[in-house]
Amino acid sequence: MTSPLSPAYPPKPSAGDRIAVISPSSGLPGLFPLPYELGLERLRKEYGLEPVEYPATRTMGSTPRERADDIHAAFADPGIKAVIASIGGDDQITVLPYLDRELIRAHPKPFFGMSDNTNLLAFLRTCGIVGFHGGSVMCELGRPGAMHPLTTESLRAALFTSGPYELRPAERWRDIDRDWADPATFDAEPETRPGSGWTWVNPDRVVEGRSWGGCLEILGWLLMADREVAHDLSEYDGGVLLLETSEGMPSATEVFATLRNMGERGLLGRFPALLMGRPKTWSFERPNTTEEAARYAADQREAVLRAMRMYAPDTTIVFDVDFGHTDPQLVIPYGGTVRVDGPARRITVTY
Template identity: 50%
Template structure:
């Protein structure tokens, strides 16, 4: 059942002010057209008022400055939620500059993914539910139009209470255009038919609290060992993981899971939700056959690690969250129910 130590922040109302932060990379400075389109969609599709901070449109800001933006946004009573502009690769450096008591006293919906895994983990440690997904430049500023699958999930996360069933998206994509060519923002991205999720060790009903994020950032925390909790804190939680546009090798994925297994961490979780891996990037544009091979090799690496450390763990592969499009918001610290008998998944937003 849902861990009673976690609280869900108050939901939003149309007209509320929302902080738009860059706690990782300040890419809005380099690609303002994409960022502004995302802000426009936030206003028009959701009726929310974006509020920018000192680092939102600045590259190469210090961890201390980014932490000040985070603290100011959470402490401001007029700000009702915090949304990341985009990810990056060094947000872990920001965490030591945060005041946990301020965040604990002012819980608010927090959205972002990839490098934002760092803040999701920090809030998890404070007992605050956050929502993994929904960055301004990728989901809101998506080419052509926002995907309705993503929009529906964002509405649940931002505005609605209750338990909702998560269904596979009808189609998906991991390809996009170059942000340096803003004239293409109105073009459709290539989309592919979704064959659905792949279940392993199905057959039981599992309830638990979600913990996880981007596998590469989880690896940061395995190495730093500064923000991980005692093992018993993760007992019977539901692990969710996905890999980034860096497209790590299957061997790397296997080694990260080895690290979790040797710590005794992997064995604490009751199930694994695995996001569909991104199999295409500008510097590595895989063919359809190569994409299939990459996906299969990652799945085999995960199953190999689980066979060694947690062979009975149920797994759902190719789920619609993370670095592919569209995505549902994963409630980090929130309630998840996996019906392996009927092959259905429910989350509480």
């Protein structure tokens, strides 16, 4: 793997510009058109952008090369000013070998995505391009009823503005989903529950650095495949680690093992600050009760603390930041600047 370049922010789009909508992972827009079409409509009406689809965007079972071709076409087209993923998936790592690093490096654009799109975000970082963790079409833009105000505001700032943006804890949030195939799902706002704010550990310092991380399961796969991870780990010194877990809801044992192995590789101690996304505690496969969900979240937090106590005991940690698989979703610059102010209990990102 080539050595990472210091990431730079690509030019931002303006209202009226064209934005590529691609499916670098799963072609779920073809199976669930309702949230997808709603997301496209909001891109047009609420953000003033014109979405442009590519051949694999609605295609289930597209090949890695076909998805790579869409990525290349989106980045190379001078009329496209930003790129956004329709949704995540579970095999984007197979697309990475087909990507033309020099083509993408020569045409830097803002890319928005999360979950399996951790692959592409990490790839862009090594190309010297700041990406944006968050903002997929189906999940965030296609939210039933209306987009969450925090998501709306954060995505708008990340799309169109440059400079500092202060994150805020969600007053209400959710992680319980409804059936995307049922039109009634989109008739009303989803049920939410009260937020409990962020939990700080070792809040005795101010850390400002470039971010790296993403979905913990995907990071584990990248580390196993030795892809898009700096061979010189000093690249991450002084940075802010972003971690969140998916709707696959890995066990506390799995979370600890992945972090332990990152610690053994010498990664955890490089980051003086860790932002840990609020975990998703409910899925259609595991419809946890309120008590079961709370226990799952508590077990995951203890697993994270146990690993960090072993490998990075002084790191400042902020739990339950809303940037993962729960709703709302705050957009975090990937490879961009994040400031974690422990004494003031503030998190500021630079868009």
